[in-house]
Amino acid sequence: MAPRDGDGTVMPRMVTSCASCLAWGLTYCQGICLACYNFAAKRYRHEVGRCGACQREQPLKQGYCRLCWCQAREDRLLHADDARSAVVIAPHLPLVRHHQLFLAIGAKRVAAPRIAPRRYGVKGRPRKPAPPVAAEPRSGWWQPPLFDDPVREYRDRQFDLRRGPAPDNPWLAWALHLAHRIAETRGWDSVVWRAMQRTLVVLLANHTDGDIVRASDIAQVAQRNSTGVDHAVEILHLMGIVIDDRPRTFDLWLHAKLDELTPTFRRDIETWARVLHDGGPRTPARSPGTATIYVNAVRPALLRWQASYHHLREVTRDDIIAYVDTLTGHPRMTAGCALRSLFAWAKRNKVVFADPAARLKLGRAPRIMWQPLHPDDVADTVRAATTVQARLFVALTAVHAARPGHIRAMQLGDVDLAGRRITIAGRDRPLDDLTYRAIVDWLEHRRTRWPNTANQHLVISFHTANELGPVSATYLAPALRGLPATLQRLRIDRQLEEALATGGDPLQVAEVFGLSEDAAVRYAINALALLHHHSTDQSAVHP
Secondary structure (H helix, E strand, O other): OOOEOOOOOEOOEEEEEOOOOOOEEEEEOOOOEHHHHHHOOHHHOOOEEEOOOOOOEEEOEOOEOHHHHHHHHHHHHHHOOOOOOOOOOHHHHHHOOOOOOOEEOOOOOOOOOOOOOOOOOHHHOOOOOOOOOOOOOOOOOOOOOOOOOOOOOOOHHHOOOOOOOOOOOHHHHHHHHHHHHHHHHHOOOHHHHHHHHHHHHHHHOOOOOOOOEEHHHHHHHHHHOOOOHHHHHHHHHHHOOEEOOOOOHHHHHHHHHOOOOOHHHHHHHHHHHHHHHHOOOOOOOOOHHHHHHHHHHHHHHHHHHOOOOOOHHHOOHHHHHHHHOOOOHHHHHHHHHHHHHHHHHHHHOOOOOOOOOOOOOOOOOOOOOOOOOOHHHHHHHHHHOOOHHHHHHHHHHHHHOOOHHHHHHOEHHHEEOOOOEEEEOOEEEEOOHHHHHHHHHHHHHHHHHOOOOOOOEOOOOOOHHHOOOOOOOOOOHHHHOOOOOOHHHHHHHHHHHHHHHOOOOHHHHHHHHOOOHHHHHHHHHHHHHHHHHHHHHHHHHOO
């Protein structure tokens, strides 16, 4: 921006030598160029004084004028001894003894033309050869440690792969070979592959026969090198030299949930929850979701009972009925099932003398009567779906009533763009124009963003592009959180719309969406009730 006077008018310009930096070019009425004008601006607080190199009275930055700064910038490339000296300018300022004049034609200098041929690879680096083929080292006998190995310190700056080869270690060579095979199979990006190399070098440079690497140590090294911990653990697990000492996510969650309970209640509930999650000698493990739902359902009751009781055996049937009666609908059914499971386990393991929740009648949960979504709610969800993956999820849910889990499980082979067909949860369906456009946009984004991925799932993310599994269940949670028309609500609204269009025909709903008989009948009853209510309102308006 050109300098202005106090009244805001642009200062007159002329072509002459700058009075400050001596550069020939466009100057203003003060006789200085635009760069020197900005250098002397009050906002930079460069006070006028005697320059430490040229001894002129000029605006100074760290004791030197702009002309000396420009000369030091040129001298650093000639006198630099290492890479750092070629970047830092300040050490060259006291050495300035002459000035090379220049033209004030721009603030940025043009780089010298390239003479050497451009090197291929990421950011101009030449491609490194693949690590040599290596197999498991043939170990002789080795002495197991008498005591547990203390925590090791893995220092990252011991080795620099940019200046030399990897250390000569047979275990490291085997790990690099396995990592290279996995990288080629899964299409890892070169940045991910180099970060994994650095992590393996730090972990296995001094590895000897019989050493075991802890997963907690891997997590620290991988975090410093921006590497996926699970990938590194997987490679070392194939080698058989890793022990996973990290606490499970379920254990951390369970400890936080039971933190407010008394010790006696916490001990029994924790044992019951672990049996649900992991199984027991004669009890098969339930799904992880069942354990979390049941613990969340009984926790309010336990917090209520521990104020009066000290043990589960003191809880009576009246206490259970009194708590369940405070709930309605599905929370009542869930709490009742969880309490029956808890006390059945307690009776079987002799924690209580009698089961107070045996034969507890909960009744039936009231049938939910869904109402069609308002068009404004659907429009809000469409506006919130700003990414290509969010638009794909919304299209598959709103048009084909696909569950989010089914969308995450879809493979690339489930989409037939040429034949305009799509397979969702094993059912072949025609592909409409809206969904076709959403899939094409997503496939183009996927090809551009992750061209080398080997993941065959239709929807992938930054994390799953280097793996083979689907995206997580919370993949789109931040984008659509807090909206009335969620993906689940859009799926229900689409099936209800089909039931209303067919006059409440359950066979048509089951055939179109592949629903079970009970689910199709529920949608049909819901549609018939809405149609009856609508006809009643019309009769009241037009008697």
